[in-house]
Each structure stands twice: as structure tokens, then as C-alpha cells.
Amino acid sequence: MDLRSPFAASLASLPHQEGARIPWSRRIPAPADMGLEMIGVPEGGDLDIDLELNSVSEGVYVSGSVRAPIAGNCARCLREIAGSVDEPIGELVLYPQRQAALVEEGDEEAGQMPVVDSDHIDLEPIVRDAVVLSLPFVPLCKGDCRGICPGCGQLWEDLPEGHAHEAPADRGDPLAALEARLRAEEEGE
Ligand SMILES: [Zn+2]
Ligand SMILES: [Zn+2]
Structure with missing residues (x-):
């Protein structure tokens, strides 16, 4: 993990003690490619991230929300769409030794989970998943958009x-x- 990344959250002030928690709130410009083909967060758009890092026995539970502007095109008429998303975040980030123990016990899912690295958490994939998974595969300018005439391209x-x-x-x-x-x-x- 790149510790200079704005998404790298330090756990230095979070005691390894169940119930301990620290707030983590930032406004970070969105990286490129945070979206799907037809819709996504414009690069540089404000990601408003409002989290709490909670110490739990297996690692750190990240909870809170992310708000972001989104822009794209209607899949039927190609008109521009602009809006925003406000998505909840809830993700368990394991201590590496805990992950190793779970994998040893045959917990394959644990092998895919994020881990604490150098006493930091990389929040970028967690924020990215929360935003991207909320986006529609077929974005519409409005639910009953009738699209365009294939003969002349008019609405x-x-x-x-x-x-x-x-x-x-x-x-x-x-x-x-x-x-x-x-x-x-x-x-x-
Ligand atoms: Zn449309
Ligand atoms: Zn026509």
C-alpha cells in the first residue's frame, strides 16, 4: 500500500482494544475510473467520506458513508445525467495474522478480505466498491425514457x-x- 495515498488511514491512534474507535472523515478528489461504462464519479469530483474505524477482535470494522457526484449518459437516449450517491460503508478489515489463521482453518472467504497493512488501512477499494456497486448498469435519464427513433435519432x-x-x-x-x-x-x- 502507498502510505502517501490520501486513502491510507493510519491506525496509530486506534488502541488494539475492542470497543475503541476513531473518526476518519476526509474530502478526497475522486481518482480516475471510479465508475462503469455509462456512468461514474467524474475524475476529481469531491468524495465526501465520513467513517469510523472500530477496533474489533479480528481487526478493524470500517463503518460510515461516502457521498459522491455522478455523471454519465442515459442508456436509451444518451442525454447527460448528473446526480449524486450517498452510500453506506460497512467492511471488516482483518489483522494479517488473523487472516492467515482463518485461511489455515479453511475459511476461503477470509483470503479475499482486506487486511491491515503496516498499521494502515487502504480505504480506496472499500470506497470504490461502495460507490461503483451502487451504480446502475443501465442508467436512465428518467424511468420512462422512451429513447430515440432509430430512423432519425430524434427523441x-x-x-x-x-x-x-x-x-x-x-x-x-x-x-x-x-x-x-x-x-x-x-x-x-
Ligand atoms: Zn433518456
Ligand atoms: Zn425518426
């Missing part, structure tokens, strides 16, 4: 009722013609 809601485009000239469909001929032959018998 359906701006187009008059019954809007349509002339079908492309019939170039003849050989398969359909064959089917029609067979059907006619069958009926002729």
Missing part, C-alpha cells in the same frame, strides 16, 4: 404521434418469395 418524446420513416425500397427477399411459391403450389394440389 421519441419530441416527435409527433405516429412518427415513422418510409420502409426501405423492397429489394425482394428470395427466401420469402420461395416460401410463397411453395405455399401456392401446396394449395394448388
Whole structure:
């Protein structure tokens, strides 16, 4: 872990004693790539992180919330979307020796959990997961967005009722013609 990272939380003032806790609140500019393809936190946007680091027997329980601006595009009409998220955080960060003991006991899940490193916690993946997992895979500008006409790209809601485009000239469909001929032959018998 890079201890100079703004997401590196020092545990120097947190006693290794169950029930002890320290507050950890920061405003940090969002790193790049905190989001999904269509929507995410703009790079440099304010991440308002408000946490408590709680000493528990197995490590440190991180609890609190993160607020962040989000921006993206509607998956149906591509109009820009802007908003914000306010997500709860609750994550157990294990002491490394505790993780090793759990893995030894066959707890495979423990092997995937974050660990305390050099008396610090890297909050970046924890904050990132809280924000990214809250984002919609199909962001919409509004729930009933009707999207755009594939013929002209205009918003359906701006187009008059019954809007349509002339079908492309019939170039003849050989398969359909064959089917029609067979059907006619069958009926002729
Ligand atoms: Zn839309
Ligand atoms: Zn159209």
C-alpha cells in the first residue's frame, strides 16, 4: 500500500482494544475510473467520506458513508445525467495474522478480505466498491425514457404521434418469395 495515498488511514491512534474507535472523515478528489461504462464519479469530483474505524477482535470494522457526484449518459437516449450517491460503508478489515489463521482453518472467504497493512488501512477499494456497486448498469435519464427513433435519432418524446420513416425500397427477399411459391403450389394440389 502507498502510505502517501490520501486513502491510507493510519491506525496509530486506534488502541488494539475492542470497543475503541476513531473518526476518519476526509474530502478526497475522486481518482480516475471510479465508475462503469455509462456512468461514474467524474475524475476529481469531491468524495465526501465520513467513517469510523472500530477496533474489533479480528481487526478493524470500517463503518460510515461516502457521498459522491455522478455523471454519465442515459442508456436509451444518451442525454447527460448528473446526480449524486450517498452510500453506506460497512467492511471488516482483518489483522494479517488473523487472516492467515482463518485461511489455515479453511475459511476461503477470509483470503479475499482486506487486511491491515503496516498499521494502515487502504480505504480506496472499500470506497470504490461502495460507490461503483451502487451504480446502475443501465442508467436512465428518467424511468420512462422512451429513447430515440432509430430512423432519425430524434427523441421519441419530441416527435409527433405516429412518427415513422418510409420502409426501405423492397429489394425482394428470395427466401420469402420461395416460401410463397411453395405455399401456392401446396394449395394448388
Ligand atoms: Zn433518456
Ligand atoms: Zn425518426
